[in-house]
Amino acid sequence: MQQGGEMQQGAASPGERVVVIGGGPAGLEAAWGVARLGCPVTLVEWAAFLGGTPVAENYAALTPNFEDAEAAMQRMIDRVSPHPLVDIRLRSQVTAFDEREGGGFTVTLSSAGDGSGTSTLDAGAVVVATGFQHFDPGRETQMYGYYEYPDVVALQDLEAMLKDHNVVRPSNGEPPERICFVQCVGSRDRQIGNEYCSKVCCGVASKEAIEVRQQLPGCKVFIFYIDMRMYGYWESQIYWPAQEQYHVQYIKGIITEVLPKDGKLLVRGEDTTMGRPMEVPMDMVVLSVGMEPSLGTRLTAQTLGLRQNKYGFIDAAYPPLDTVSTSRPGVFACGAALGPSDLEDSISSAGAAAMRAVVHVRDRSSVTAAG
């Protein structure tokens, strides 16, 4: 009954549909919001499943609340999937995008893999939620040996181990006795071209450090950082417990080199608080890799003709007082497609983008009705 009531009250005229591109947390939230506002929505995801990076990369627990990531994403999926106004297209991508006569867009979708070809949709507005990918620590930053030494891993590799409750040294399958995190890998780095701070890595590394201490109470955990950016409540929710309850050791320092030595990894750098060089043996090194625009974000920006910033993220056109408009009227973006974002940023901006997309569709309907 309720859904029927919703449809009758639908703000959009038939065919004035919103297309949401990307099925991660931001896309799921945006699609849900649009549908709940009474507007038909097509959710386009090029993977074979919804849930985005938390599912694709096997995240263990959400930051900062330690909720099981897969269960949380499933809850978002279960809320969206059965809604009668939601049309989900998996293994699909937007391959062409044209302005319609009289406004709105024609969106061409191509199915990946199964050869079922292309289809087109009319859309009154579009929300881009194509997210980020983890910085590849092999690119230009060879000094940490990610592809050389098996016990050098990245944040998402450790996530997967934590999810399996199987944190072991990849080289020998033994639980590590000493782990360190190296912050700002692929962030705050002019040499590789990523001057921005990736925002979440301090929180995610600290969350993982706590989980390591929970799963392996005998393992010593160190975090080498430039600045600990535990903004807002993360300070008291993660950073203080990490130190006080879990005895994670935070060391302000620059790591310059990771080398193998006697079956361990030798981590070299400078302890900047003590003002002295340091050389510490570790069983595992975790690279806190930053965020880069996903391939989906880059391709979608190109296909839709959206201005990108120098890093390839989609440019918000009028920040800070409009966080979701892009350079193209009628196309909104949210979440990490716009740049480094935590989950709360993604959910809030997705909700805002849903609102703005439906307002755009309503305005178009009003103009059409008046004309």
Next chain:
Amino acid sequence: MQQGGEMQQGAASPGERVVVIGGGPAGLEAAWGVARLGCPVTLVEWAAFLGGTPVAENYAALTPNFEDAEAAMQRMIDRVSPHPLVDIRLRSQVTAFDEREGGGFTVTLSSAGDGSGTSTLDAGAVVVATGFQHFDPGRETQMYGYYEYPDVVALQDLEAMLKDHNVVRPSNGEPPERICFVQCVGSRDRQIGNEYCSKVCCGVASKEAIEVRQQLPGCKVFIFYIDMRMYGYWESQIYWPAQEQYHVQYIKGIITEVLPKDGKLLVRGEDTTMGRPMEVPMDMVVLSVGMEPSLGTRLTAQTLGLRQNKYGFIDAAYPPLDTVSTSRPGVFACGAALGPSDLEDSISSAGAAAMRAVVHVRDRSSVTAAG
């Protein structure tokens, strides 16, 4: 024509109004979103003007884009005020809040000051956007001498001077030759009970430091910090230019005392990078005060029966995947009423809250229609 079209398409049945409490950036955005989604909205503000803290505290420029704060707020006000679905109540506050039979709320407004008494409104949903206030650096933190030495000021005091292009030492009206900012005043501090990081002070102080250097090119500017929390694009938008173009000097250190000496202020503490005590003379000291819940946030939470966290901010009920629901169904919150927020956080969460409030009203209408 367009507005008429909107109203005909209105999702809410007559009387199903959203009440937005607070007329700052978040409240203005939320009210605008609700109205643009076709739902009548009453915007309640207890001051005699809209614009919130940026206007009340005479902010000079927005962080991070340096846009004139008053002009930016006026733009938001001008967008909301003429909308036919928006009813603005200045000098008003919510003094009672009751659940209606059959759902929804009865909101009692009292006019402040002019004795015009009280009125009531029926509301289908409520958005609380009552914001923050600056930490009072006289409270429990006497060591910086805010109320003792006129040349010790706070971030918002310097904002007002920058807005007037009149940065002078309050003690003698002369332009300062050396200014320092002391970060984390009222934040990250268990002793005063504010364990959280206030999130924006690193960015705001750095923005003000740049403005000081622009207005007084001969003035040396120092920032004493624990961690510089310049997350996301602030790193490259503010932090790098502050250092490279404007030669703001960042010193990792703890300031323990500010004392008057020979007509200047002696700033004492420890340079933690150099590992040595420091004692530096300054003409002005700027305390980077953090965020606390505004009186409006505290009172509104009590009147509406919303769960607050230990700091007095309104608790988001289900973070991080629902950023705007409160402990009371039908009541949403956004912006700094929920805790430390930058402008982008406030605008995004306000947009999300507008969406959620209208969805709530639509659901109620559907149920009523079905019944």
